[in-house]
Amino acid sequence: MEFISYLVNGLGLGSVYAIIALGYTMVYGIAKMLNFAHGDVIMVGAYISFFALMNFGLPIIPATLVAIVCCTLLGVTIEKLAYKPLRQASSLAVLITAIGVSYFLQNGAQLLWSSATKVYPSAMPAGSLRIGEFSISWLTLITIAVCLLIMAALTTFINKTKTGRAMRACSEDKGAAILMGINVNFIISVTFAIGSGLAAIASVLLCSTYPSVFPTLGAMPGIKAFTAAVFGGIGSIPGAFLGGLLLGIIEILAKAYISTQLSDAIVFAVLIVVLLIKPTGLLGKKLSVKV
């Protein structure tokens, strides 16, 4: 019984990682860059939903929508101002810019909202679902359900819509996509918009589960989700989903059965082993480098 309860907690944590990892993996798949500012977009989403809930008294769903709109705008703006001018630059320059944006957002948040921790209000349904002697909190169930819903919606969008097809084309061969008349800049903006919108949803789920809001809150989940994206195969959407869930489960089970001190060491040891056996991650595509 205990094991199932750890497993469910792991799934809950993993679902949050998965939603964040989707943002990393989509941007990598299409723009071929690591958006290290993604974690900080989550932080901004957390603050915006916090203020929507606390200061404007909005219910949870409108508050989430406000956060989604703001984060989407923020994501697109970051892309336009910081990354688009570097489209032709070396990938190292873009990476460093992303780190710069990350610091900019963190310090900006400190300036605007102070560094003191704020406690996120509990706006999600409390209590838990009981099946016999076993109970799952509603919050964990909602988190897992939202993650599945997002995954389903995203897969449909990528496979069935025209924009989705254009996104896949860009990720396979940007040059050929341009020749086919696809507006690559627009597609990249759409990718950033979707990734940042997902970050806003992740921020609400993350802060509802772990209710503290502070300017560096996105850093750790960001790094873990990036790990999840690499674990599952960066660039692959099902990979990010699988990687996120597995990472969450491994983390919780390692804490429960091995040692709370070693849980992170174990998570990263598993990552190293997976990458040694499958260098492109669990579901990553094998890359053939063209000469």
Added chain:
Amino acid sequence: MRNATLLKKIFAMTAAAAMVVSLAACGSSGGSAPAATTAAAAEAPAEAASGAAIKIGGSGPLTGGAAVYGIAVKNAAELAVEEINAKGGQQYELKFEDDAHDPEKAVTAYGVLKDWGMQASLATVTSAPGAAVAPMYKDDHIFGITPSGSSLAVVYEDPDNAANPFGNVFQMCFTDPNQGVASADYLAAHTDLGSKVAVIYKNDDNYSSGIFAKFKAEAAVKGLEIVYEGTFDDSNASDFSVQIQKSQAAGADIVYLPIYYEPASLILTKAAAEGYAPTFFGNDGMDGILTLEGFDTSLAEGVYLLTPFSADASDDLTKNFVTKYQERYGDIPNQFAADSYDCIYAIVQAIEAEGLTADKSPSEFCDGLVKQFTSMTFNGLTGQDMTWAATGEVSKAPKAVIIKDGAYVGVED
């Protein structure tokens, strides 16, 4: 092509400029607070009746995760200095720098204070920065007494063996080992609270693991049963589901949290969600949980703290301090504020006993203050008949406090 490269260059330069501006902005966020302090402090000596003021320095986190402590210390120190200056006689000037609970920034702050010419100091508010600057206090022969830097590393060059004390850095608070020992003694003596203890501590933090090590040793001596030991660190300080479940499964009726209040608030929230209601027991780091923005204080109801100060005490000294502090800053002062207030009064008591004047050098202050502190007895907010050992450690009695109706209330034995 030339134009394109030129454009790129212009862009790169603009980007670089933007970065510099953003960095400068970060710098100013830290810098503005101390600047304001200096301005406020500068007004006081202008009204001073009797010539030059004695300069007291200090640094602490006014920004960052531990800001609650630094702000409390700064507020209370300002209040104490103002009270003393209002009496006339020797005037004092306070300069309090921000160190953001960062050892490197604390070293910078120390340099600023030394150049300013501080003659006595509140050292640092937190332990890690305190350990970084303590050797400098020793080398430069400047007296420091930390209100709340509780690690042994703040007073000993060799903290692992409690050997080689700096000799001129003193503590107003208990050392970490003393907190651990006192907590185990208290729990062993009050078995009505429970008999099975679970501990959740932060293993990458000196403060937390230091208290825990001594707690564990003392618990073994006193026959206190520890049924679960859980840890967390910076990288997983948000998910406590496992630690709570394990404590519950182990049948713990006391959960000892020798940690700061921010992770503690998450633990309390998670335990409430799981319907787990043991007695939570903390140390001075738990102080501050009631002023956390947005925290549902009903979750902290019944939490025990072993701390030397409770704001509801009925003696005149505490009443006067709490009223004035609340009038001025709007909050009920916590233990850090009380320690800081005591530090200023203890320094002033020692200066007056030694007959030091503003024209003496920091080194002369240091000799005189060390002599006084190792021989005097001080009565303050955080204890009666406090004395200091030559190592800088304080001797005073801890007091159990319970959170009731959203306030800290002293527990009657």
